[in-house]
Amino acid sequence: MATFSKATFDAASYLAFRPSYPQWLYEEILAFHRLGRRKASASSSTAGPAPESVIPFFRSAWDLGCGPGISSLPLQPKFDHVTGLEPSANMVANAIRLDSSILPSSSSSGSSESNHPRLRTLTPALRRALLGDAANPIQKLGSINYIQGHAEDLAKHCPPASADLIVAGQAAHWFNYEKLWPALARSIAPGGTVAFWGYAEFSLPDFPQSAPLISAFMSDPNTMSAEAKALTEKEDFQGGITNVGAFFERPGRSILDRGLVDLPWPWQVEGAVNSPDANLDRWDRSSATRTLHSVVGLPSSSWNPAWPPVDRASDEAGQTMDLVVDWNGLEKYLRTASAVANFLHQHPNDADQYAGRDVVQRFIRQLRTIIPADELRLRWPVSLLMLKAK
Structure with missing residues (x-):
């Protein structure tokens, strides 16, 4: 991560030419997140406020190691407030916002600015939400904000038990989990979700x-x-x-290449079982899942034997990140x-x-x-x- 923090690193090009994350990935995460609403509804008594008022599932989302906002911005249509936490001042300065100069002043899909390379990092659905067109007027989106800081310091910025969703896209391999999981336990809202993802070496499936x-x-x-x-x-x-x-930089890259299998769950962190700061009771261990996606057509020579199990439904649906x-x-x-x-x-x-x-x-x-x-x-x-x- 030290490379991305250097003042000489081209953060604007990183935003413009890195791949965007596909819509199916966010749908997978949000479907998992909604499970908490059904669980809360089933376990709540009939007395008192409705589960939705007790657990505001779509109020606050936090993106850790957010870089220039590639993984942050797609959360805006679903959450009232999205906050990206990023240690690099260079990345924060180049993060994409609704008031960014790259966004056209009109909702015309024919605007010359709508083809700006930085907009190519957005999924088609999000691009329509931001730019609008004749059939899809601009949607009202939640707010987005970026803070310079480390993921392990989340609890310094996020009010206790308030984060409904905490994500990290292509960043989780850099974190210190002895410090991170306790910070997440303090910050996560009841029924909230943690979702980390990363991608390994690319392939050219047609060749x-x-x-x-x-x-x-x-x-x-x-x-x-x-x-x-x-x-x-x-x-x-x-x-x-x-x-x-x-x-x-390693071991970060090696963790990515191995499909995040080396990232520990909260209860697997050394010393966590006997540490009250770990707050292990916050987590639903039965919900823990680690899966592999976007391997359709992948050459056999590119498979890593350490990878987690393939998500069969995703594989059968042909879901890929291309x-x-x-x-x-x-x-x-x-x-x-x-x-x-x-x-x-x-x-x-x-x-x-x-x-x-x-x-x-x-x-x-x-x-x-x-x-x-x-x-x-x-x-x-x-x-x-x-x-x-x-």
Whole structure:
């Protein structure tokens, strides 16, 4: 995470060229979240206020490690207040808001600003809500706010027992869980939901022959296949690939690659059982779930044996996290990777050694030798961890 916190990191490009999270992912989380409403209704007595007034399930959502708001903004149509908590001042400064200059002043879907690259991070449903069109007038959305701070310090910013939903998209692998779970226990509302997700190395499902090249470029050299490893040992003119995977910050990246299976539940944190601060009674252990999504068409060589179980319903429905780009779009996406930023920082003269082509351009050149297409469909395997409060 230190890479993203640097003043030199291009947070605006991160927002513009990282993939958005698909609508089905939010629907999965919200369906899980609504289970609490049914549980509360079934367990509440007939006397007293209605369960909805006791447990305001859609009042407050918090997004931990929110970056520039890619995972925060889609929550606005469902929650009265959305707050993103992000340690990087650079990310907070570039976070997308309803008053951002990228949003058009009119609701016309033909506005030239509606095609701004930063808007491409939004799901179609959210884009319609923000921009409106003839059939879909602009919706009234909840407020959104961003705070610079660490996830582990959530309780300093969030009133006790007030957060109905706490999420983290592509950030949970950085947290200190000895500090985080107690902070969440203090902040989560009765019947509230914690949902963390992350995505691992991308694939090109339409071109499975690309898997060894992608792995040679992006994977940890200690865990990649022999075929991918061989590519990293060749010279550039021999079709070799320069590896940047070694420049990811670890163990964070390894946790992502393994599908978040290394993230502990509150009761699995060392010392938590005997610690009153852990507040383990806040959690419904029976609700804990960890599943894998978006693996349709994934090459067998890209599977990690550590991954959690595949969500069969999601798999049968063909739910995926995809992004279609041209070659320029692929290059811009790759440049948002912390490993690329770290590699280029440590090798400032990299391009000078290869006829003006840097590590990303050389990788793309090798990919183009085996892919006869102008457009590419990128797909990411998504791991989802969810837990409910009592």
